[in-house]
Amino acid sequence: MSTTDRELRVGMVGYAFMGAAHSQAWRTVNRVYDLPARVRMAAICGRDAGKVADAADRLGWETYTTDWRELIARDDIDIVDVCTPGDSHAEITLAALAAGKHVLCEKPLANSVAEARAMTAAAATAQAAGIRSMCGFNYRRVPAVTMMQQMVAAGRLGTIRHVRAVYLQDWIVDPQFPLVWRLQKDKAGSGALGDIGAHIIDLTQFVTGQRISGVSAVTETFVKERPLPTGSSGLAATVDGSGPATGQVTVDDAAIFLARLDGGGLATYEASRFATGRKNALRVEINGSLGTLVFDLERLNELEFYDATRPAAEQGFSRILVTEGDHPYMSAWWPPGHIIGYEHSFTHQMRDLVEAVATGADPAPSFADALQVQLVLDAVERSARLGSAWTEVEPALAQVAV
Amino acid sequence: MSTTDRELRVGMVGYAFMGAAHSQAWRTVNRVYDLPARVRMAAICGRDAGKVADAADRLGWETYTTDWRELIARDDIDIVDVCTPGDSHAEITLAALAAGKHVLCEKPLANSVAEARAMTAAAATAQAAGIRSMCGFNYRRVPAVTMMQQMVAAGRLGTIRHVRAVYLQDWIVDPQFPLVWRLQKDKAGSGALGDIGAHIIDLTQFVTGQRISGVSAVTETFVKERPLPTGSSGLAATVDGSGPATGQVTVDDAAIFLARLDGGGLATYEASRFATGRKNALRVEINGSLGTLVFDLERLNELEFYDATRPAAEQGFSRILVTEGDHPYMSAWWPPGHIIGYEHSFTHQMRDLVEAVATGADPAPSFADALQVQLVLDAVERSARLGSAWTEVEPALAQVAV
Amino acid sequence: MSTTDRELRVGMVGYAFMGAAHSQAWRTVNRVYDLPARVRMAAICGRDAGKVADAADRLGWETYTTDWRELIARDDIDIVDVCTPGDSHAEITLAALAAGKHVLCEKPLANSVAEARAMTAAAATAQAAGIRSMCGFNYRRVPAVTMMQQMVAAGRLGTIRHVRAVYLQDWIVDPQFPLVWRLQKDKAGSGALGDIGAHIIDLTQFVTGQRISGVSAVTETFVKERPLPTGSSGLAATVDGSGPATGQVTVDDAAIFLARLDGGGLATYEASRFATGRKNALRVEINGSLGTLVFDLERLNELEFYDATRPAAEQGFSRILVTEGDHPYMSAWWPPGHIIGYEHSFTHQMRDLVEAVATGADPAPSFADALQVQLVLDAVERSARLGSAWTEVEPALAQVAV
Amino acid sequence: MSTTDRELRVGMVGYAFMGAAHSQAWRTVNRVYDLPARVRMAAICGRDAGKVADAADRLGWETYTTDWRELIARDDIDIVDVCTPGDSHAEITLAALAAGKHVLCEKPLANSVAEARAMTAAAATAQAAGIRSMCGFNYRRVPAVTMMQQMVAAGRLGTIRHVRAVYLQDWIVDPQFPLVWRLQKDKAGSGALGDIGAHIIDLTQFVTGQRISGVSAVTETFVKERPLPTGSSGLAATVDGSGPATGQVTVDDAAIFLARLDGGGLATYEASRFATGRKNALRVEINGSLGTLVFDLERLNELEFYDATRPAAEQGFSRILVTEGDHPYMSAWWPPGHIIGYEHSFTHQMRDLVEAVATGADPAPSFADALQVQLVLDAVERSARLGSAWTEVEPALAQVAV
Known part of the structure; x- marks a missing residue:
């Protein structure tokens, strides 16, 4: 793990297939790469309280919530990782960017071009304020x-x-x-x-x-x-x-x-x-x-x-x-x-x-790249x-x- | 080679890539299969007299000619094998069928649907008189x-x-x-x-x-x-x-x-x-x-x-x-x-x-099959x-x- | 992670290639399997104090030491994982078994048949007291x-x-x-x-x-x-x-x-x-x-x-x-x-x-299996x-x- | 086929698997390569008169015999191709070389080192008289x-x-x-x-x-x-x-x-x-x-x-x-x-x-090469x-x- 003391606190929304894959990655990334910040798996969010509690324990997240708005509202979250089905990508992502969170959003970026355009525009605005956005086309890596x-x-x-x-x-x-x-x-x-x-x-x-x-x-x-x-x-x-x-x-x-x-x-x-x-x-x-x-x-x-x-x-x-x-x-x-x-x-x-x-x-890939796919x-x-x-x-x- | 005495005398038009491949096959077929007739490589036809003479010798054809009409006119030819470029398939094939020859025509059957339709119609007519037609989509075999x-x-x-x-x-x-x-x-x-x-x-x-x-x-x-x-x-x-x-x-x-x-x-x-x-x-x-x-x-x-x-x-x-x-x-x-x-x-x-x-x-494949491709x-x-x-x-x- | 409260506290000796691979596995095993005990990565041991401190931090071990005898002597270690070169397998393993620790020993079990026999005998004795031994022929898995x-x-x-x-x-x-x-x-x-x-x-x-x-x-x-x-x-x-x-x-x-x-x-x-x-x-x-x-x-x-x-x-x-x-x-x-x-x-x-x-x-594989390889x-x-x-x-x- | 008039007349002993493979090759070689001599498939030999007659007809040999000594004795044979089981390689080959025939002998050269040595020595003697020998390790080609x-x-x-x-x-x-x-x-x-x-x-x-x-x-x-x-x-x-x-x-x-x-x-x-x-x-x-x-x-x-x-x-x-x-x-x-x-x-x-x-x-490969295999x-x-x-x-x- 890096010698840095800088922490990046991640809140993830979703805990199914993609949630498990992302968790494994968050857990591992500082163990194998020397990076300028350490990831802290701060919070996980899902609709079913019992299941998300289980997931938090199993996948290694410190806290959990059933309300993604609450997760986004937290001061101690730096990155929001959106792993939900596509119909909620836009809403969660736009809210997260508005709250000044960096966002990793699973692919496809949205369920429509209109949503993808809105998200891309919001990312451009946020970028001017130092907020980063990325779409999860993981196969590039x-x-x-x-x-x-x-x-x-x-x-x-x-x-x-x-x-x-x-x-x-x-x-x-x-x-x-x-x-x-x-x-x-x-x-x-x-x-x-x-x-x-x-x-x-x-x-x-x-x-x-x-x-x-x-x-x-x-x-x-x-x-x-x-x-x-x-x-x-x-x-x-x-x-x-x-x-x-x-x-x-x-x-x-x-x-x-x-x-x-x-x-x-x-x-x-x-x-x-x-x-x-x-x-x-x-x-x-x-x-x-x-x-x-x-x-x-x-x-x-x-x-x-x-x-x-x-x-x-x-x-x-x-x-x-x-x-x-x-x-x-x-x-x-x-x-x-x-x-x-x-x-x-x-x-x-x-x-x-x-x-x-x-x-x-x-x-x-940026949201603009993901919009191009859309x-x-x-x-x-x-x-x-x-x-x-x-x-x-x-x-x-x-x-x-x- | 089969014990039969029945002979099928082949005349082939063309002697380039397809001509060489067909010759190898005509030469070999009775050596490895027991068939109800023996192939006789009777004549090969090409436009260049010197080259076709060489090809006849090299590929094992008994005679050669530079005029495909002459080849078709011969009484001692049973099957005409058309290995020319597509622009002459229709003309040669129609003439051969009209002369009562069985025809093997290389693919594609013709250069146009109109030609292919005419050839298919001619094949249908000839078929009623016991004349067989086949298109050379060899990969089926x-x-x-x-x-x-x-x-x-x-x-x-x-x-x-x-x-x-x-x-x-x-x-x-x-x-x-x-x-x-x-x-x-x-x-x-x-x-x-x-x-x-x-x-x-x-x-x-x-x-x-x-x-x-x-x-x-x-x-x-x-x-x-x-x-x-x-x-x-x-x-x-x-x-x-x-x-x-x-x-x-x-x-x-x-x-x-x-x-x-x-x-x-x-x-x-x-x-x-x-x-x-x-x-x-x-x-x-x-x-x-x-x-x-x-x-x-x-x-x-x-x-x-x-x-x-x-x-x-x-x-x-x-x-x-x-x-x-x-x-x-x-x-x-x-x-x-x-x-x-x-x-x-x-x-x-x-x-x-x-x-x-x-x-x-x-x-x-019949000419009708080949027409379908066309x-x-x-x-x-x-x-x-x-x-x-x-x-x-x-x-x-x-x-x-x- | 399992719902069990039972913990198995692991102490690992060695931190190079095998140490990194084992660490990744210890860190992951309860995240993906539902098991009757939770692993706790309690201590890592290596000869170079600086390097082992780094390794502990990077690989996720709670404590570290430069003395494997100290590690074995600890009450709060249940399993000793031996990842050193073969020349120290026997000594560490025999000591760990004698101390009542379960042992996972990397392959090959030892550098000589004599050592392997001694280890196998010790494992048999320990087994009677409920102590488990395994040799790390991981490709079986x-x-x-x-x-x-x-x-x-x-x-x-x-x-x-x-x-x-x-x-x-x-x-x-x-x-x-x-x-x-x-x-x-x-x-x-x-x-x-x-x-x-x-x-x-x-x-x-x-x-x-x-x-x-x-x-x-x-x-x-x-x-x-x-x-x-x-x-x-x-x-x-x-x-x-x-x-x-x-x-x-x-x-x-x-x-x-x-x-x-x-x-x-x-x-x-x-x-x-x-x-x-x-x-x-x-x-x-x-x-x-x-x-x-x-x-x-x-x-x-x-x-x-x-x-x-x-x-x-x-x-x-x-x-x-x-x-x-x-x-x-x-x-x-x-x-x-x-x-x-x-x-x-x-x-x-x-x-x-x-x-x-x-x-x-x-x-x-048991130590007896590993002895057979030896x-x-x-x-x-x-x-x-x-x-x-x-x-x-x-x-x-x-x-x-x- | 080459323009040369020089003929090499082949007599083959054996007509089973290897005989069929060799026949296909003898039949084809001048059709695809331009060579300084033309092969003539003069005679085939086998023990069963009926079967060898069939094989001659099917595989394309001009004559047949049931007596390999007769085949070797013929003046109009230049090359003897030995395709029999290994127990007769030495006898036929030695006789053929003695009769001044070029020999192609299937592999392995012989059933014993003694035979292979004798054949190699005979080939060396024959070579001095312009007679060629080859062993049929075809995979080299x-x-x-x-x-x-x-x-x-x-x-x-x-x-x-x-x-x-x-x-x-x-x-x-x-x-x-x-x-x-x-x-x-x-x-x-x-x-x-x-x-x-x-x-x-x-x-x-x-x-x-x-x-x-x-x-x-x-x-x-x-x-x-x-x-x-x-x-x-x-x-x-x-x-x-x-x-x-x-x-x-x-x-x-x-x-x-x-x-x-x-x-x-x-x-x-x-x-x-x-x-x-x-x-x-x-x-x-x-x-x-x-x-x-x-x-x-x-x-x-x-x-x-x-x-x-x-x-x-x-x-x-x-x-x-x-x-x-x-x-x-x-x-x-x-x-x-x-x-x-x-x-x-x-x-x-x-x-x-x-x-x-x-x-x-x-x-x-020469007989000496084949002896080395033996x-x-x-x-x-x-x-x-x-x-x-x-x-x-x-x-x-x-x-x-x-």
Whole structure:
């Protein structure tokens, strides 16, 4: 742990899947990185008093509350970490920023462009007062992904020609899987598109340094009616088989879209929860005039690189094991070849956030970056509604200005 | 070789890449399969007298000619094998059918829907007189692909939810690669789309047993001007560096499209010659409600199968090495684990054609199957021209009837 | 964290690579598992006062000391965790057991069979008084490895015919890498053999449920002289280039051996620090009459299973992603497909140890299990000294009895 | 086909698995390579008149005979291709050389060192008279293997530290698989060791350019009694279930051995027919001080190369698809990414043999090279008999001299 005495006191709202992942990261970040501030896990907030008390004890938070407004009102909270479903991101975040708290908000930033614009504007205002905001696109901090970004920025791929990105899961293939909140538009905003599609939109824009300028999209809800759930936890859920109670699925099961990047490349995207056998298959391939990079989240310690500038007879896809001490973020961990897991991306995220807040820098991805993702999501939904008509992504900047 | 005395005399038009591959197959088919007829490599035809004479000698054809009409007119030719660029498929094929020859025509069937319709109609007429027609979508005969089709037909995947198909190459990434015939619309019809996109359209329709009903597409020509070639062979070519002579690339370098299958599934397709590092990467994944199949032409002896009906804790993608004697077509070859190559798909194709002709059965893919591919190609081109507007694939059947 | 009030107070000796890994596990275990006792990280011990103070702060230990005897003497320590180099395992462990502490001792158990026998005898005596002992072969707790053991025990492989196990690293390929303690026989006991070879010996005996009965071995020290180090941390180290100071490497760089299992199978083993490009490549394949299992530590979330009882045409190596909630230890972590890392094996180890101590059960691997590994290491060294003569592994049991 | 008029007339003895593979190669070699002589498939010989007549017709040989002495006596035979089981290699080869025929003899060269020495001496005598001899270790001609050899020879791996080579099959795992000739010592000479172990011995000596100087070995026959066969073909066979007739397996099912290379490296070898799920898994990894090469015959178009001289953060195993026109032997085949199969190694072998004979050069591997393999096989068998005692490989050269 750092020798600093400076503390950053965190209050987290939400305690389910994301809450557990964030807690593990908050707990670990100072143990493995030498940082200019120490994190104190001050308070956790959730609606159910019993459950949030349990969570506080289990996950290691000093106090708990059932009222997020109370948490935000506390003087002894520096950072508010918003891990709730998307329908409350805007309200909590706007209140936290107004209260002068730094904010880490889970992705997608909001359930609508309007909310995302408001949040981005508020973040810009707060930034002028030294308040930092960050959106939780944690996959940017998978070391192999960070390395992709660095290699593209260094010109190793040349001109980008193609992006192909999929994020495939299969957890609702079974039509008897119940109607959890992630399948309800009022809570989740959208389905596979906003939940996992948002990740590949952000990741590819981050890695290429380019924006998606337009899209043509198709979305589909394969199973339109599902049994009501009796309980859920993370992505798992149970059904009460006792009755015929079902409800309508109001989000997409899958979304596919074509896109153009503003640098001239073509891209294809697919987000689905119906890809049988694919558990967490975020896969991205980027072809440039000088090389290709390939990443697969199920093997997140590896990065494939094809370097077309090598002698022709020796060219091939190199499987780089991104576990060396000089690979991004890896100095903190184990000797080469000792792999890290999914949760480490959150620890890396917290490292960068703590460092930014402590040193007065702006962390990335900013709310403006996250708004850009929201604008793409919006274009995808509009295109899908219009029979996959080509749909330009609305520009972000004009509207952000005040 | 079969004990039969029945001979089928083949005349082949064209002697480049496809001509060499077909010759190897014609030469081999009776050596490894026991068939009801023996192939006789009677005649080869090409425009350049010197080159076709060399080809005849090298590839093992008894005679040669520079006039395909002469070849078709011969009494001692039973099967005409059309291996020319797409711009002459229709003319040669129609003449051959009219002359009562069985026809094997390379893919894509034609350079336009109109031609393909005419050829399909002619094939239907000829079929009534006992004349057989087949289009050379050879990848159907890769054992792993045939096995995919059989498994889907047997219901092993359940309801098809997703198809994702790419055919990626990188042979023209270099902007100095010359303007060969495959880059000229008048000869090739289209670029990556018709050349390699046609393969994944046919393959996925074949494997799923479903048709693509509509598409939304984007095509792109990344390098619009190229040096004129001084010579070419197969996919390789040379440039005369002496002058500024260049020409316009009139076909697409890459095509991407979304599609709906008539069984309700979503599909994404991509064909590109700009995917650096991908040499012959035809990759298809099909997700169904009960399982998933994955195929990669660069590892064509393997088929990955995820069986979601297995005990949950043991589910995984099985790498099936499709080299067992009871796998499709494999009884002819080597012991298990001794892999076959690209060219074997042609031998399998010739096996099925010879058997069909000798026994009076209709081989597949028929011209009607190939017309269906042409209609999809046409819909893709129309969608791309209309800014990726959703475009229904024209029905084949109504127009074929007379 | 568990609702229990029962505490287990841990004192750890050592704070380098293993100390950091163990700390992360002690800190995490109650956060993710519901256990009958809570761990309290009471004290850490190391020789250098400044460094151990830093480590205590950074890793989260309440107190520190430079005297392990003092740590053992404390009343408020329940478990002593021995993470020092092998030359002090015996002394510390024997003292801790004598003081009535439960002991977790890192592998290999000791630097000699004599020490290991003494420790095993002491553990047996202590066990009668309710004191638990465990040796830290953490790879047993990689979920895929635990699953292998369960599948073999369930008869899924039938009769074991072959084991092939390698543990390959490359961190001392460079002859200028300095002479760290792991390369000195007096501290490390042996080189690649004891450090990483011990892991594959234990792992394969654990998974197969069989013992190695005899061996034939070759060991080699490729680089016999190395510069003296100026500093080291984990597996990394630095050299002071200022002078000619070098020292002799007194351990093996690589060890290869043949073995027979007491169930009749044949086995090959290889441990090397000179396998260029292999970072942490512990790979094990086990062939049985009914199937095969394959594991690779660099992809530790995956297990390959070939089930020869499946229909012949569908047999293949299945890549099982061992991330489902019902896979061993995985209920604690993330949704399917969200992978875990190297360090999680330690958390799983601590879980089982805490549970065993709290419930009065004997944890595995016991010191007797670890002695068995030591006996194999000893047989390997004797065989190598005797020109790879076949060497029976000394039986453990007779000598343990008192 | 070459423009030359020079013919090389081949007579082949044997018509089973190897006979079919060789025939395919003889038939193809002039079709794809431009060579200084044309092959004429003049005569085939086998013991069963009916079967050899069928084989001649099917495989494309002009004449057939049941008497190999007659074949050798013919004036119009230039090359004798010996594809029989190992027990007749010496007799046929010695007679052929004595008759002034060039000889291609399948591997292993002989069933004993004495025979191999005699053959090598005869080849040396014949060589002085312009007669060429070659042993059929065809895997040297897999392009990826040739490329490995070239890269090692060019110093790309630096000093060789480790070789690990396995050749794993599973075709006799079932104890009811019958007692075919390959399981009988008098015909096959040895079991897995001589059949497939010989390949990895030759391949690794070829690639490294080093000789195995000594070994320590264990062999095992897991199933000691098997039913007598009623028919067999290639590696497949059938059993007559009618009676209790069984016979003793007189060869090894598996052989494992440690070795030292004369350049100072350590090596492990394993040959087994009991590796469930492994069909033709010849896998070789070579670690040197500067890099590593990995090959797998089930993916024979690929070569993995780890180049430790690359920038540290980008090092990784590159999967080179060995299908480019400038890769060894590949100019003859298809565009990049279009893979070749097992049988192509024989075509490459015939190419080199034809070229050597036509130009008066000595083809490799020579009988002396094959004798070296035989000496290693012999050392392995002696070591196994002596309880895996370290056994020096007998030197070849002294005894060859006359």
